Amino acid sequence: MAQQQTWQFPSSISVLTEESENNLYFACKRGMDVILACLLLILLSPLLLLIAILIKLDSPGPVIFTQERVGSERQWLGRTSLWVIRNFRMLKFRSMYQDADPAVHEAYIRDFVEGRARPSEESDGKFKLTNDLRVTRVGRILRKFSLDELLQLVNVLKGDMSLVGPRPVPPYEVAGYRSGHHKRLAALPGITGAWQVKGRCRVTFEEMVRMDIEYVRDASLLLDLKILFLTIPAVISRRGAE
Numbered sequence: 001m002a003q004q005q006t007w008q009f010p011s012s013i014s015v016l017t018e019e020s021e022n023n024l025y026f027a028c029k030r031g032m033d034v035i036l037a038c039l040l041l042i043l044l045s046p047l048l049l050l051i052a053i054l055i056k057l058d059s060p061g062p063v064i065f066t067q068e069r070v071g072s073e074r075q076w077l078g079r080t081s082l083w084v085i086r087n088f089r090m091l092k093f094r095s096m097y098q099d100a101d102p103a104v105h106e107a108y109i110r111d112f113v114e115g116r117a118r119p120s121e122e123s124d125g126k127f128k129l130t131n132d133l134r135v136t137r138v139g140r141i142l143r144k145f146s147l148d149e150l151l152q153l154v155n156v157l158k159g160d161m162s163l164v165g166p167r168p169v170p171p172y173e174v175a176g177y178r179s180g181h182h183k184r185l186a187a188l189p190g191i192t193g194a195w196q197v198k199g200r201c202r203v204t205f206e207e208m209v210r211m212d213i214e215y216v217r218d219a220s221l222l223l224d225l226k227i228l229f230l231t232i233p234a235v236i237s238r239r240g241a242e
Contacts, residue, residue, distance in 0.1 A: 061098030095139030165190025166212035184212035
């Protein structure tokens with residue numbers, strides 16, 4: 001089994017937000033997250049059970065894959081709110097073979113963040129790994145339709161994530177961030193977001209950061225609803241999916 005490398009980045013980074021933040025928005029956003037996540041988990045429970053059975057039949061190992069991701073938590077400093085960066089355990093359906101070596105993905109992410117990665121012709125011009133032998137047969141199907149991400153609804157209920165927000169990223173990606181990149185973390189990470197519906201795997205790292213920062217700056221309930229509705233055709237068309 002490959003040794004897991006520990007990635008370090010400044011744990012004291014806080015992203016300040018304006019005093020004029022709309023507290024009503026955050027309350028409504030949390031209410032929408034809880035209600036929709038509960039409804040989706042109930043409605044999709046037969047599908048979740050089927051996915052779990054297929055994963056067990058396809059390859060040995062656990063059904064659920066957990067990975068450390070970087071998120072944030074809204075706190076108050078006097079009358080000013082701030083987003084304190086923290087790690088959490090994100091849930092996904094396992095789409096890779098058990099004990100798959102993460103070094104390949106870590107190396108690709110370093111290249112992506114530093115601007116060395118190039119779109120792959122094999123993936124129709126997308127920024128992503130191709131011919132990844134770590135992915136199982138069932139995993140390829142799950143990734144194609146983003147079904148492996150359904151368990152993140154549990155993270156939404158726990159308050160680690162929201163339905164809409166910047167993409168949750170692993171610590172080894174944040175370790176490569178430069179000045180200004182951390183501003184994309186000034187919101188709860190989301191199952192879907194601006195990057196997922198507008199440019200998933202088709203834009204550079206800098207463009208992804210720009211999209212997320214624009215979302216943080218312009219966040220509203222109307223924008224969240226718009227992104228949620230745009231997610232449906234994005235998933236159906238498999239735009240940018242593995």
